[in-house]
Amino acid sequence: MSYTMRDMQEKTGLSAPTLRYYEKEGILPFVERNEHHHRLYNDQNIEWVKFILALRATGMPLVEITQYVESYKKGESTISERRKMMLQHKKKVEADMSQTYLHLERINYKLALYDTLEAGLNNKQIKI
Numbered sequence: 251m252s253y254t255m256r257d258m259q260e261k262t263g264l265s266a267p268t269l270r271y272y273e274k275e276g277i278l279p280f281v282e283r284n285e286h287h288h289r290l291y292n293d294q295n296i297e298w299v300k301f302i303l304a305l306r307a308t309g310m311p312l313v314e315i316t317q318y319v320e321s322y323k324k325g326e327s328t329i330s331e332r333r334k335m336m337l338q339h340k341k342k343v344e345a346d347m348s349q350t351y352l353h354l355e356r357i358n359y360k361l362a363l364y365d366t367l368e369a370g371l372n373n374k375q376i377k378i
Contacts, residue, residue: 262296262299279298
């Protein structure tokens, strides 16, 4: 099945300029064109965009995503290289998540203090 640029925007939430940029930079590979040179996207392109968005949302720089895509294009001989890239990124994401969890604990502690203070000011009993 083929999708137009508008379809891609709706399916991915990305703007046309972003999709064009990703393609130009080699981040979104394998985009075909019709006889009028209009982009034709397919399900594989949608999966690539979802993967790119996951990597971006977890902090991977575009330059590293580009390196990954270039490695992917080289084929099966780069599987261990790509796996290593994903493993390194996974470790970074896990460390970030751990740090975020610690920050969340501090925020929750502060909220609990405020709940206690407000309850005291309002002469309410604190329910546990």
